[in-house]
Amino acid sequence: MDATIPQQEIDPGLLAVLDAVSDPEIPVLSIVQMGVIRRAVSTGGNRVEVDITPTYSGCPAMDVIADDVRAALARAGFEAQVRLVLAPAWTTNWITPQGRAALEAYGIAPPLEASADKAALLGESKVVKCPRCGSTRTTLVSRFGSTACKALFKCDDCLEPFDYFKCLK
Amino acid sequence: MTAAAAPDTRTLADFVIGMADNDLILAQQLGKLCGHGPNLETDIALTNISLDLFGQVRSCFQYAATLLGNGATEDTIAFLRKEHEYRNVLLVEQPSLDFGHIIVRQFLYDVFHHLLLERLQFSADETIAAIARKSIKETAYHVRFSADWLVRLGDGNDESRARAQAALDHLWPYADEWFLPTAVESAAAAAGIGADLPSLREPYQRKVAAVLREATLELPADTHFRKGGKQGIHTEHMGYILAEMQSMQRTYPGMQW
Ligand SMILES: [Zn+2]
Secondary structure (H helix, E strand, C coil), X not given: CHHHCCCCXXXXXXXXXXXXCECCCCCCCECCCCCCEEEEEECCCCEEEEEECCCCCCCCCHHHHHHHHHHHHHHCCCEEEEEECCCCCCCHHHCCHHHXXXXXXXXXXXXXXXXXXXXXXXXXXCCXXXXXXXXXXXXXXXXXXXXXXXXXXXXXXXXXXXXXXXXXC | CCCXXXXXXXXXXXXXXXXXXXXXXXXXXXXXXXXXXXCHHHHHHHHHHHHHHHHHHHHHHHHHHHHHCCCCCHHHHHHCCCHHHCCCCHHHHCCCCCHHHXXXXXXXHHHHHXXXXXXXXXXXXXXXXXXXXXXXXXXXXXXXXXXXXXXXXXXXXXXXXXXXXXXXXXXXXXXCHHHCCCHHHHHHHHCCCCCCHHHHHHXXXXXXXXXXXXXXXXXXXXXXXXXXXXXXXXXXXXXXHHHHHHHHHHHCCCCCC
């Protein structure tokens, strides 16, 4: 299934502008790194079309993201039409390697592979790494965290609670 | 077997709205629990599930609004219908009497919801298929959460077990209505857009039985199943839910966030 998921299609001239728009809930991450921008193409003159896709259906950040995209492109001289697309459904595989690194540096453990994620969220295995001290002696506190995309863990070594970005495939 | 002709736009809109009404009413019930969960983590989980369901509802109602035209919006569909125009099953409107009821209601719905979405992923209607593929990932989490808690309550102490069993005795009679197709659902299924609902009964009961066994809970004997919600004939609880849910739109017509 993964092989059929199209990559992001972003005109090189728009990439820098869009990469400067951050995710409203995770400000260290750009919406490009997050995989939320699926397509951004020029349609002639200063007009561009941008497709965005939600991480979770109820993600309250989508309206803000659409506004931010329009505003950022307007500042760069473009007039953007932003469309919300549902298919193909977003997956955590679309978070770029830079995005994963930014998440971890920010204190959010990046998503594991599906099977490891399942075991972690069932409390069966200690594989989620504490983003503060690097220990894998961590415990699931709640499968649901501060936002729809995260679960809550705590570290048994440094004792800090932290968010884990759940795998969505 | 060849699929029947595509249903007319009105039937398709009714199908989409009907399938989302369960999520709408349950999401409203869960949203009301914000700040009332038995502990912080559960409180956050229930409101997260509420948010997922509201998101799924929005996708459905936005699609239905484009089908209906005539100035319909997701808000007019959600807030400005009369009680008998809502197509949700009776289960989701049953009150949150205690945490046992909240979890049993959630579990009974989540298992059905997941089975339904498994089928709708392959709907002949592209938008419905896209919504289902998006939603099923979230619903898989909901089932894990509610099944997990049902086992914890049932296989817990005497108090939690008694409450979970009482909730199951109370709510199980509402867990069959969704398998009885309405005319709209039959038309959608015949066209390959909806699911063959009666065929979900067997896998549903198997999944429920497996979790109940682990939870050491038992289904009540000789159940007389209740129905009527999908025909718009609701229980007395529905009016109170709608009164609260619709109050802003009724007080300030056309208001938007
Ligand atoms: Zn640590």
